Amino acid sequence: MASGLHDSTVTNPVLRWIDQRMPVITMMQKEYGSFPTPRNFNYFWNFGALAMINLLIMIATGIFLAMNYTPHTSLAFDSVERIMRDVNYGWLIRYVHMNGASMFFIVVLVHVWRGMYYGSYKTPRELLWILGVVIFLLMMATAFMGYVLPWGQMSFWGATVITNLFSAIPLVGNSIVTLLWGGFSVDNPTLNRFFSLHYLLPFVIAGVVFLHVAALHITGSNNPLGIEPKGPQDTLPFHPYYTIKDSVGVIVYLMVFAVLVFFMPNYLGHPDNYIPANPLSTPAHIVPEWYFLPFYAILRAVPDKLMGVLAMFGSIAILFVLPWLDSSPVRSMRFRPIAKWLFLLWTVNFFVLMWAGGKPAEGHYILIARLATAYYFAYFLVLLPLLSKIERPLPLPESIARPVLRGGGPLPGAATAQPMEKA
Amino acid sequence: MADTLAPSSSPPVEGGAHAPADGTKRDFLKLVAGSFAAVGVGAIVWPFIASMNPAKDVLALASTDVDLTHVAEGQAVTVMWRGKPVFVRHRTAKEIEEAQAVPLSDLRDPQTDQSRVLREPWLIVVGVCTHLGCVPLGQKSTDPRGDYGGWFCPCHGSHYDTAGRIRRGPAPLNLAVPEYEFRSDTQVRIG
Amino acid sequence: MALRFVKAAALAAAVGLSASLPMGAAKAAEGPVELPHVNFSFNGPFGTFDRAQVQRGFQVYKDVCAACHGMHLLAYRNLRDIGLSEEEVTAIAASVQIQDGPNDNGEMFERPGRASDRFRRPFANDAAARAANNGALPPDLSVITKARVGGAQYIHALLVGYTQPPEGVTVMEGMHYNEYFPGHQIAMAPPLVQDGQLTFGDGTNATVDQMARDVSAFLTWAAEPELETRRAMGVRILIFLAILGGLTYAVKRKIWADVH
Numbered sequence: 001m002a003s004g005l006h007d008s009t010v011t012n013p014v015l016r017w018i019d020q021r022m023p024v025i026t027m028m029q030k031e032y033g034s035f036p037t038p039r040n041f042n043y044f045w046n047f048g049a050l051a052m053i054n055l056l057i058m059i060a061t062g063i064f065l066a067m068n069y070t071p072h073t074s075l076a077f078d079s080v081e082r083i084m085r086d087v088n089y090g091w092l093i094r095y096v097h098m099n100g101a102s103m104f105f106i107v108v109l110v111h112v113w114r115g116m117y118y119g120s121y122k123t124p125r126e127l128l129w130i131l132g133v134v135i136f137l138l139m140m141a142t143a144f145m146g147y148v149l150p151w152g153q154m155s156f157w158g159a160t161v162i163t164n165l166f167s168a169i170p171l172v173g174n175s176i177v178t179l180l181w182g183g184f185s186v187d188n189p190t191l192n193r194f195f196s197l198h199y200l201l202p203f204v205i206a207g208v209v210f211l212h213v214a215a216l217h218i219t220g221s222n223n224p225l226g227i228e229p230k231g232p233q234d235t236l237p238f239h240p241y242y243t244i245k246d247s248v249g250v251i252v253y254l255m256v257f258a259v260l261v262f263f264m265p266n267y268l269g270h271p272d273n274y275i276p277a278n279p280l281s282t283p284a285h286i287v288p289e290w291y292f293l294p295f296y297a298i299l300r301a302v303p304d305k306l307m308g309v310l311a312m313f314g315s316i317a318i319l320f321v322l323p324w325l326d327s328s329p330v331r332s333m334r335f336r337p338i339a340k341w342l343f344l345l346w347t348v349n350f351f352v353l354m355w356a357g358g359k360p361a362e363g364h365y366i367l368i369a370r371l372a373t374a375y376y377f378a379y380f381l382v383l384l385p386l387l388s389k390i391e392r393p394l395p396l397p398e399s400i401a402r403p404v405l406r407g408g409g410p411l412p413g414a415a416t417a418q419p420m421e422k423a
Numbered sequence: 424m425a426d427t428l429a430p431s432s433s434p435p436v437e438g439g440a441h442a443p444a445d446g447t448k449r450d451f452l453k454l455v456a457g458s459f460a461a462v463g464v465g466a467i468v469w470p471f472i473a474s475m476n477p478a479k480d481v482l483a484l485a486s487t488d489v490d491l492t493h494v495a496e497g498q499a500v501t502v503m504w505r506g507k508p509v510f511v512r513h514r515t516a517k518e519i520e521e522a523q524a525v526p527l528s529d530l531r532d533p534q535t536d537q538s539r540v541l542r543e544p545w546l547i548v549v550g551v552c553t554h555l556g557c558v559p560l561g562q563k564s565t566d567p568r569g570d571y572g573g574w575f576c577p578c579h580g581s582h583y584d585t586a587g588r589i590r591r592g593p594a595p596l597n598l599a600v601p602e603y604e605f606r607s608d609t610q611v612r613i614g
Numbered sequence: 615m616a617l618r619f620v621k622a623a624a625l626a627a628a629v630g631l632s633a634s635l636p637m638g639a640a641k642a643a644e645g646p647v648e649l650p651h652v653n654f655s656f657n658g659p660f661g662t663f664d665r666a667q668v669q670r671g672f673q674v675y676k677d678v679c680a681a682c683h684g685m686h687l688l689a690y691r692n693l694r695d696i697g698l699s700e701e702e703v704t705a706i707a708a709s710v711q712i713q714d715g716p717n718d719n720g721e722m723f724e725r726p727g728r729a730s731d732r733f734r735r736p737f738a739n740d741a742a743a744r745a746a747n748n749g750a751l752p753p754d755l756s757v758i759t760k761a762r763v764g765g766a767q768y769i770h771a772l773l774v775g776y777t778q779p780p781e782g783v784t785v786m787e788g789m790h791y792n793e794y795f796p797g798h799q800i801a802m803a804p805p806l807v808q809d810g811q812l813t814f815g816d817g818t819n820a821t822v823d824q825m826a827r828d829v830s831a832f833l834t835w836a837a838e839p840e841l842e843t844r845r846a847m848g849v850r851i852l853i854f855l856a857i858l859g860g861l862t863y864a865v866k867r868k869i870w871a872d873v874h
Contacts, residue, residue: 081687086478089470091840244866251859262848263659274761456861483730
């Protein structure tokens with residue numbers, strides 16, 4: 001072994017030569033092969049891997065769409081339809097990209113929900129969580145700008161409304177909006193810069209995902225019990241146990257994805273976006289894509305322009321400080337009898353906001369949106385801090401392996417023992 | 424999955440460390456599942472590659488009509504067809520004679536003049552040098568036409584004769600003859 | 615200041631436009647109307663197009679709609695997909711004059727259409743279209759079924775939905791009452807007015823309802839020409855994924871067998 005070379009255990013001579021000089025194979029083996037992973041993951045732990053695959057799908061389809069897309073106000077709409085009609089498999093690539101955005105949000109929302117339910121944001125994983133929130137914000141920005149590119153009515157008016165949010169900023173608001181637009185309305189310069197940024201941001205997301213995973217591999221994964229593994233009996237090597245379990249999840253995910261793409265490709269879209277953008281006529285009901293609806297509802301629930309915008313951004317920004325709002329030492333909601341129900345109510349409340357965001361901003365819809373907005377924030381700002389002090393958690397298991405053995409004893413014949421998780 | 428784990432057994436580190444009978448069955452399953460997955464990945468790659476081939480509207484590109492009325496003897500016009508220049512040359516009797524007189528044994532890419540022309544005196548060739556795709560000179564009367572009176576490619580010095588055949592230089596083939604038809608004495612449709 | 619002025623001007627223009635186009639303005643006031651259900655061959659997840667119907671629909675479009683509505687995303691060559699022969703497509707294309715140019719004199723000129731041409735636009739531009747239609751813009755129909763809630767069902771309903779206005783409703787000058795149009799007042803005069811307005815080559819009785827159905831089917835094909843390929847591919851991919859999923863799950867159970 002020449003000095004200065006990495007001490008590689010790879011046997012293939014070519015790979016070994018590379019690994020000695022740049023130990024990527026050793027690294028992959030360590031991080032994705034033997035990486036000790038809690039043995040009790042349930043299927044909610046698939047969604048991180050699914051999100052990563054979804055990002056790759058979006059980047060791949062996006063690159064090929066960009067080969068045929070024209071970012072110009074007078075050509076964008078037709079160029080998208082040309083992709084649908086004339087480019088070989090263009091309809092497939094475009095529908096995968098379009099519905100892939102929805103799939104991405106479904107997957108990431110479940111991933112975030114899992115983190116909240118099982119307390120994955122708590123120490124020592126605060127930075128891991130914060131990086132995740134950064135990814136979520138970048139995703140929203142990317143999705144918003146991507147939706148503008150086909151230059152339909154919803155593209156145009158969505159862009160107009162969302163960029164106008166910044167006009168709520170005192171003093172410099174209007175100048176910022178003009179800067180964002182590159183003109184005095186959403187127009188060709190806006191479309192061009194959105195295309196440029198829409199192409200760029202996914203790679204930024206990929207970079208933050210790398211940091212997210214790097215941070216994960218320092219602390220290790222949380223698990224449904226929310227207690228740290230106490231030794232090798234509590235963990236399994238990532239491969240093959242979780243590579244195969246993730247594979248099962250990937251297939252199920254692809255099947256849902258395929259149903260959307262092949263049988264209901266426009267179900268989650270809005271018909272108005274098949275009308276070319278018309279700066280002189282706003283559609284009667286303008287609604288954002290479904291994944292923005294909860295935040296849109298919060299925006300409209302607040303009667304003041306600036307406060308509404310602040311509430312909307314605040315509803316996501318509050319996630320950054322969630323690790324410090326919830327100071328209960330118990331991670332998993334399984335052992336938090338009160339917080340569990342309040343969080344499940346918060347989940348229902350999130351869907352109420354989503355529903356209210358799709359309704360016209362009038363009458364009792366406003367009232368419902370306001371109540372839901374109040375609960376959204378109260379959960380974070382009042383209930384969680386309060387519960388951290390007054391809630392009596394249930395007794396935690398001694399270790400991850402322990403519940404698997406409970407009731408059965410050490411004898412192999414104990415077929416009645418139930419694993420904690422369907423794994 | 425109802426089996427319980429004996430407390431003493433630590434989790435296996437490698438996938439292969441199991442009872443052999445079980446292992447064989449698993450390996451076969453793995454092989455089948457792996458092959459299926461590989462087929463799937465292969466099938467996913469294809470649409471992406473195919474999307475880079477010419478789209479349907481590109482393949483359906485219109486043919487180009489050329490009006491020959493105003494092309495005098497000795498003159499040439501260049502028209503655009505499928506994004507490429509097409510040379511239409513009204514050859515003089517001398518040029519035709521020269522082209523026909525060349526013995527095939529002198530040619531790198533042997534083709535008779537007659538086989539390259541539908542109707543005299545019109546020579547119609549794609550104006551793209553068969554070496555590396557430059558557009559040869561020789562359409563304008565002021566252009567250099569090379570040592571054989573046809574076209575001369577300035578990029579790497581290929582000389583073409585009055586039938587558009589390669590005579591000297593690096594190009595391997597004669598200038599290509601596109602598909603075309605005479606719709607009347609003065610109307611040609613290329614493509 | 616400049617920005618404010620531009621905004622005000624845009625607003626004024628928008629207000630003026632919506633006043634001239636009550637179809638847009640009235641949309642908000644109306645709830646959804648129940649559409650009469652048509653059992654199209656392409657309904658449901660596995661439906662396909664009825665070629666004969668789509669061809670009849672094209673005839674309706676060509677003889678009736680095309681006078682005002684363009685379909686600029688379609689080319690005549692696309693008609694091969696609905697079962698027309700190459701000769702038929704060439705003849706259809708050649709029957710219209712397409713603007714081309716400029717020629718050697720720098721002038722635009724008209725020539726007979728070719729299969730590779732996009733459908734001829736009835737008006738040179740939107741302003742010309744408005745001028746010829748009492749201020750209303752006949753929308754391009756290329757993707758109209760994707761651009762309207764209800765799709766083909768809505769198009770059919772609209773075409774058969776012209777009725778006398780109910781008591782107490784005054785229809786504005788130049789407008790027509792339509793049961794299914796949002797706001798009920800539509801600038802388009804009833805395009806399909808009587809049975810036998812045109813004669814179908816395949817002998818189908820050209821009732822107003824039949825013509826409306828056929829043209830709706832044609833417009834659905836025009837908006838989603840990939841529909842049949844897409845669904846067929848989807849079935850194959852789902853079957854593939856189901857098998858792969860079963861295999862993967864079996865492998866997963868084997869691997870995990872000794873953990874539980």
